[in-house]
Amino acid sequence: METLKSCPACGEKKMTRVLQAKDYTVSKNTFDIVRCASCNLLFTNPRPEAEQAGYFYKSENYISHSNTQKGLVNKLYHAVRNITLKQKTHLIQGCQQGSKNLLDVGCGNGHFLHACQQSGWNTYGMELDPDTAARAAALTQQSIYPNLEAIPNDITFELISLWHVLEHVYELDAYFKFFKNRVAPNGKLLLALPNSNSYDATYFKEFWAAYDVPRHIYHFNPETIQSVAKKHGFKLKTQRGQIFDSFYIALLSHEYKTGKKKLLSSFLIGLLSNVLAFFKTGNYSSNIYIFEHA
Template identity: 40%
Template sequence: MEKNQKTVYISTKDFLVSGESFQLIYDQKFDLLITTPQPDLKELPNYYKSEEYISHTDSEKGMLSFLYQKVKQRALKKKVALITKSNNGIGSVLDIGAGTGEFLKVASEYGWKVQGAEPNEKARFISKEKGIDLIEDFTEFSNRQFDVVTLWHVLEHMPNLEKTISQIETLVKPGGTLLIAVPNYKSFDAHYYKKYWAAYDVPRHLWHFSRSSMQKLFSKEFELKGIKPMIFDSFYVSLLSEKYKTGNTFSIRAFFIGLWSNMKAWQSKEYSSHIYCFKRPKQRQ
């Protein structure tokens, strides 16, 4: 992506693995932030090598992991309900960045025909133990289309953003749905924690989106039908942000910051994370 305006929005660092410093550059064209420098594609997997990287494990070790896993079970059922509603019934779903396969496992239990892609080998192994086989690269599905394609906190990790979005769009059937969940750098908790905001998660997060970003990035063929808040995210992100800022693994302050972020967003609509619901129109006869 062309960096059409090299304004430094904020400087932060990798709190999880390397401790390295990064700048977030504001991109005026798409109203998003770009992690700079971005690691070489061969080096990028090294930044995920942590037992604390929660998306690649089902561990409940530690307070944050325990809370995350418990809330996740309820959230998974809500996600399945959302894809069912958006599709007007059960169909085929492709989950890109499927992690340990939990979402697809629950979706399959409700009757969905599931497929998934996950680049992390450890996560794919855990998923296979659950009976959900994942492939490494979603582009292997390039000759297929699905009723629903989902990316749950995945788009921010994917290199070559505009090319990747174009590839993803081709996987959605005419009349199908594309659901994408991403953090929102304009939320109250992001402004409050600044460089410590855990959802910056550099350099694993290469891009940092706003509501307007998501309306500008996708082709006109995809109509944005709705934006749904992810209420729990402000609490979890605030807990992790407090850990980065103070070293405390649990903080009452984080609970109140998460709550206040949701209350502020009730008017501003700037929640910590959103789910964007796109529809591809049916082909005309």
């Protein structure tokens, strides 16, 4: 484990512990989440060293790296995937004029890349986990890069997307430097992230499944991700919610809290979170942010 002495976003040394959350997926250990006194970023501290992080992903219950449909949450996740893929490809149509380059960082099993291929994009994928990358390569019939450094330097992208990836990234500044250099002048950077300001996060507190410690090392909200992006030369173009996330996050969170699925209660909490976000706060369980060069 490593203990950060300063905020990974702004360098502030003063931080305060706000809660302790449990890893229900792999280790069953408890981890501290702290808040930076300057920029208010929440982050896991201490956290696993980067070289040891892979251990915490080795579970069939880790949905984005697994094709398993065991268990109710996995079944629900895969049931709505086709719907969300259509929503995602529709969302990014505005970034595409003709055949354009798209890079999906942390492409997982490759389903989004495959959908974008079918929509006419020139697609590129990057995935750190070799087994997951192999599944993406088999689905897309193209090579998947193992890291950012392997991506050819002469390619720029009309869209770089990270679907629930940035919260895992240890080299935050290095990733944003890459985005700054490789997003085309009129291109976009899309970040989908859990939102620690959502109603369901407030309701479930330390049991909120989207804290997902220690795999999630940052816990962004709209203000903190915009602050990080601004530091690296990006401005927010648009923001919207991922409405399905609140339902399965509530389902998992109830199970973590009570040991029971509580289908009706989970649905109601997820619905309330979406309603409050739509009519009042904008704080969905997960938000999609589309940035452009400032």
